[in-house]
Amino acid sequence: MAEAGITYRKKRLDRGIKARAETIFAISSYREILYLLLPRVLPVIGLLVLPLVLKGYWGKVLIYACMYGLLALSWDFLSSCGLFSLGQALFFGAGAYLAGTLNYYLHLPPLITLPIASVGGGLLCALLLSPVVRLRGVYFAMVTLMLPILFMKMIETTGLMGGSHGLSALAPFPNEWVGSYLAVVGFLVCLFVFRRIIHQDYGLILRAIRDDDRAVMSAGINIYWRKIQALFLAGAVGAFAGAFMTHHYQFVGMSVFALDYSILPVAAAALGGAGTFAGAALGSVILVPLSEALRALGGLRIAIYCGILVVSIIGLPEGIFHYLERKYHQFERVVEVE
Amino acid sequence: MQDPTRRGEMSLLIYGTISSIILALYTIGFSLVYGISGVANFAHGALFILSGFTAWSFMNYAGLPFFLAGLLSVVITGLFGFVLYWGLLLRVRGIALAELIVTFAAGVAMLELLTWRGFYGIRYSLPLFMRGGVEIGEVAVDYQRLFVMGAGFVLVILLWLFVHHTRIGLAFRGMAQNERTALSVGIESDWIGALSLAFGSALAAVAAMVVLPLGVMESSIGYEVLIYALAVAIVGGLESTPGMIVGSFIIGFGQVAAAKYIGAKWMIIVPLAAIVLVLVVRPSGMFGKFKELEERV
Numbered sequence: 001m002a003e004a005g006i007t008y009r010k011k012r013l014d015r016g017i018k019a020r021a022e023t024i025f026a027i028s029s030y031r032e033i034l035y036l037l038l039p040r041v042l043p044v045i046g047l048l049v050l051p052l053v054l055k056g057y058w059g060k061v062l063i064y065a066c067m068y069g070l071l072a073l074s075w076d077f078l079s080s081c082g083l084f085s086l087g088q089a090l091f092f093g094a095g096a097y098l099a100g101t102l103n104y105y106l107h108l109p110p111l112i113t114l115p116i117a118s119v120g121g122g123l124l125c126a127l128l129l130s131p132v133v134r135l136r137g138v139y140f141a142m143v144t145l146m147l148p149i150l151f152m153k154m155i156e157t158t159g160l161m162g163g164s165h166g167l168s169a170l171a172p173f174p175n176e177w178v179g180s181y182l183a184v185v186g187f188l189v190c191l192f193v194f195r196r197i198i199h200q201d202y203g204l205i206l207r208a209i210r211d212d213d214r215a216v217m218s219a220g221i222n223i224y225w226r227k228i229q230a231l232f233l234a235g236a237v238g239a240f241a242g243a244f245m246t247h248h249y250q251f252v253g254m255s256v257f258a259l260d261y262s263i264l265p266v267a268a269a270a271l272g273g274a275g276t277f278a279g280a281a282l283g284s285v286i287l288v289p290l291s292e293a294l295r296a297l298g299g300l301r302i303a304i305y306c307g308i309l310v311v312s313i314i315g316l317p318e319g320i321f322h323y324l325e326r327k328y329h330q331f332e333r334v335v336e337v338e
Numbered sequence: 339m340q341d342p343t344r345r346g347e348m349s350l351l352i353y354g355t356i357s358s359i360i361l362a363l364y365t366i367g368f369s370l371v372y373g374i375s376g377v378a379n380f381a382h383g384a385l386f387i388l389s390g391f392t393a394w395s396f397m398n399y400a401g402l403p404f405f406l407a408g409l410l411s412v413v414i415t416g417l418f419g420f421v422l423y424w425g426l427l428l429r430v431r432g433i434a435l436a437e438l439i440v441t442f443a444a445g446v447a448m449l450e451l452l453t454w455r456g457f458y459g460i461r462y463s464l465p466l467f468m469r470g471g472v473e474i475g476e477v478a479v480d481y482q483r484l485f486v487m488g489a490g491f492v493l494v495i496l497l498w499l500f501v502h503h504t505r506i507g508l509a510f511r512g513m514a515q516n517e518r519t520a521l522s523v524g525i526e527s528d529w530i531g532a533l534s535l536a537f538g539s540a541l542a543a544v545a546a547m548v549v550l551p552l553g554v555m556e557s558s559i560g561y562e563v564l565i566y567a568l569a570v571a572i573v574g575g576l577e578s579t580p581g582m583i584v585g586s587f588i589i590g591f592g593q594v595a596a597a598k599y600i601g602a603k604w605m606i607i608v609p610l611a612a613i614v615l616v617l618v619v620r621p622s623g624m625f626g627k628f629k630e631l632e633e634r635v
Contacts, residue, residue, distance in 0.1 A: 303447040
C-alpha cells in the first residue's frame with residue numbers, strides 16, 4: 001500500500017444547530033425548525049394515517065407492529081435502568097390473562113378491562129419481580145427468562161383460567177376503528193412519554209442506576225424502590241399490549257407466554273438501537289411486517305428473528321436508529337489527508 | 339409385611355438423589371463455562387438436545403452402535419461450541435449482555451430449526467444402556483437410573499481431576515481467577531475461552547447421552563434443561579462447584595418431595611420458590627463469595 005499521491009478521508013462535522021447539549025438547539029430560520037420537526041412529526045402523521053389506508057390483513061399487521069412496539073419500548077425502558085429482561089412475555093401474559101379473566105368471569109367490557117389489566121398487570125409484575133430486583137445483568141435476565149415458561153407450565157398443569165384450552169368468546173372492541181386507533185395512539189403516547197421520562201430527573205436516576213448503582217446508593221437513593229417503580233411502568237405497558245391483544249383475538253391462552261413475545265422485542269430493540277425508544281419503535285415497525293411476510297415459513301420465523309438479532313448485534317451494534325441519527329445530524333465531506 | 343411410610347421415605351431418598359444428579363448433569367457444563375470465561379451460555383439447553391439428535395441421526399442414518407454414535411456426537415457438539423465462541427462470541431467479548439443475547443439467540447435458533455425439521459415424536463429416543471432393574475429397600479429402580487447416578491459421580495470426579503491436574507485445567511483456573519493476570523503469564527484468553535465453551539458443550543452432550551435414554555427427545559427439552567441449569571446456578575452460586583451440587587440437591591429433593599406430598603403439578607414451582615427463598619435469605623447464593631455478591635447484587 002505504499003502508493004504515492006494524495007489520500008482522502010471522510011470528515012464529519014456536526015450541524016451548527018446544536019447548542020451545548022443534545023436537547024438544546026439554536027434555531028434561526030423556518031428551515032431549521034422543519035429540520036427538527038419533520039423527523040418527529042412525519043412518523044406520527046404517518047402512523048395516524050396508516051389505519052385509514054391499510055385495510056384487512058395489513059391493518060392487523062399494523063396493530064401487531066404497535067403491540068410488539070409497546071413491548072419493545074417497555075424492554076428499552078427497563079434496560080435503560082439496567083434491568084435486562086428476557087421475559088417480556090411475562091408482562092404481556094399477565095395483562096392478557098387479567099383482561100381475559102375479568103371479561104370472561106365478570107363480563108366487564110374492554111374499555112374497563114384494559115385500564116384495570118394494565119395497572120393490575122404492572123403491579124403484578126412489579127410484585128413478582130420485586131424479590132429479584134437485587135439481581136442485575138445476567139442474573140436478572142435468567143430469572144425473567146424462566147418466569148413466563150414457568151407460568152405457562154403452571155397454567156397447563158393446574159388447569160387454572162381455562163388451562164390449556166384458554167378462555168374464548170371474549171368481548172371484541174366496539175368497532176374496528178376503536179381498536180386500531182387505540183393501538184396506534186397508545187404506541188405513540190408511550191413512545192413520547194417514555195422519552196420524556198427518561199430525560200427528566202427521574203429518568204436521570206434510572207440511567208444512573210444502570211451506569212453505577214453503587215454511586216446512586218451512596219447518594220442516599222433507594223435503588224430497589226426505583227427499580228420496582230420502573231418495573232411497574234414497563235410492566236403496565238407490556239400488560240396493556242397483552243390486554244389489547246386479548247380483546248383483539250377475543251381469546252386468551254397459554255400462547256401469550258410464548259417465546260415470540262420475549263424474543264421479538266429484544267430483537268427489535270437491538271436492530272433499532274437501544275436507549276432512545278425511537279430505535280426500539282423503528283425496529284419493531286421494521287421487524288413485524290417482515291415477520292408477517294415470513295409467516296408462510298411457520299416455525300422457522302423465530303429462528304429468523306434470532307438470526308437477525310445475532311447479525312444486528314455483531315454487525316451494527318449501535319442499531320439502525322443511532323446510525324440514521326448520526327447521518328442526519330452531521331455533514332460528511334471528503335478531505336485530503338495531509 | 340411392608341411398611342408403607344418407610345417405603346415412601348426410601349423412594350423419596352432414591353428418586354430425590356437421582357433427580358438431583360440429573361440436575362447436576364444439566365448444570366455442570368453451564369457452570370464450567372461461566373466460571374472460566376464469564377459467558378452465560380444460554381445455548382446450553384440447545385446444545386444438549388442437539389447432541390441427542392446428532393447421536394440419533396448417526397445411529398439411524400449411518401447405522402452406528404449407540405456407544406460410537408454418542409462419542410461422535412460429544413465430539414461434534416464440543417466442536418460446535420468452539421465454533422460458536424470463535425465465530426460469534428469473540429466479536430462481542432466482554433459485553434456481558436451482548437454475549438448473552440448472542441448465545442440465547444443462537445440457542446433458540448437451533449431449537450426452532452430442530453422443531454422445524456420435524457424432530458419430535460415417539461420415534462426419537464435413544465436406547466438404554468442396560469435394561470431391567472433392581473429393588474433397593476423395596477423400591478424398584480431401573481439400571482439406567484442407577485447408571486445415571488454413577489455417571490454423575492464419575493463425571494464430577496473426572497472434571498475435578500482434569501481441572502486440577504492438567505495444563506489446560508491450570509489455564510482454566512488461571513483465567514477464572516483473573517483474566518488479565520492469566521494473559522500476562524502467557525495464557526491466551528481467547529483460546530482458553532473457546533476451549534471452555536467447547537468443554538462445556540461436550541459436557542452438555544455427555545449429560546444428554548446419559549439422561550436422554552430415560553425419555554423421548556423433544557426440542558422443548560432444550561428450554562427445560564436451560565431453565566433448570568439456570569435455577570441450580572442461581573441457587574448454588576454460578577461458578578462454584580460445591581454450590582452447584584448443593585443447589586441441584588435442593589431443587590431435586592424439593593421437586594420429588596413436592597410431587598409426593600402436594601401433587602405432581604406443583605413440581606414446577608419448586609425451582610422458582612428455591613430461587614426466591616435463597617435470594618431473600620442469602621442474596622449471593624448458597625456458596626456466594628463476596629466477589630460474587632458484588633457482581634450480581
